[in-house]
Amino acid sequence: MPLRYQPMPSDLAARYRRREPDAYGLTPELHVSDGHGMPCRHCLANIAEGDGYLILAYSPFPELQPYAETGPIFLHADQCEAYIGxxxxxxxxxxxxxxxxxxxxxxxxxxxxxxxxxxxxxxxxxxxxxxxxxxxxxxxxxxxxxxxxxxxxxxx
Known part of the structure; x- marks a missing residue:
């Protein structure tokens, strides 16, 4: 069966980069990558050493409900292209x-x-x-x- 791997929506990534509140209503935290283990959920690639990144609470669901899990994710702090693979x-x-x-x-x-x-x-x-x-x-x-x-x- 043909599959499609989907990243975080680009409009949502842009909101977080503007430092708008995350799923918990908090401002995404800005950090600098050491190059290890920081996968960006928008381009679906690792964030390179020295690049800025955000840590934020993310829920990949359209609304709150009992199964709508929320957890920490990483996102390039600067614009990156959405995964199109x-x-x-x-x-x-x-x-x-x-x-x-x-x-x-x-x-x-x-x-x-x-x-x-x-x-x-x-x-x-x-x-x-x-x-x-x-x-x-x-x-x-x-x-x-x-x-x-x-x-x-x-x-x-």
Whole structure:
């Protein structure tokens, strides 16, 4: 099944770069990258050493509800191009050996039984399997160790 890896929406990234409040109503924190382990959720690449970045609370859901998780993410402090790789596994998903994939319904509720930690080499296969289920509208990719949101996978 053709997949599409989706970054954080560009309009939302722009708001955070203007230092508008994050999901907790706080101003995003500005830092300088040491070049290790700071994946930008907009370009879906690691933030290079010396580049400014923001840490902020992010919820990839349209509204509050019991399944709308919020957590810390990194974002380039300066403009970066949104990830447009489409079907290719984004660079940020090659920095760890595995990730948590979890399916969600169209109403943004978790589809129970879909969550599993998957090796990087198996992400495409597992995502395709999940998206073959009619009740799964999209998938979140999260850190297997810290549960941090990475990106969203949809049917292409």
């Amino acid at each position: 489409g079907e290719a596994v984004p660079p940020i998903l090659t920095t760890s050996k595995d990730y948590l994939l979890r399916g969600y319904r169209a109403d943004d509720r978790i589809v129970y039984g879909t969550g599993a930690v998957i090796p990087v080499t198996g992400i495409d296969v597992r995502a395709s399997e999940l998206l073959e289920k009619p009740e799964v509208a999209y998938i979140h990719v999260r850190s297997a160790r810290n549960n941090c949101y990475q990106c969203r996978i949809e049917r292409a």
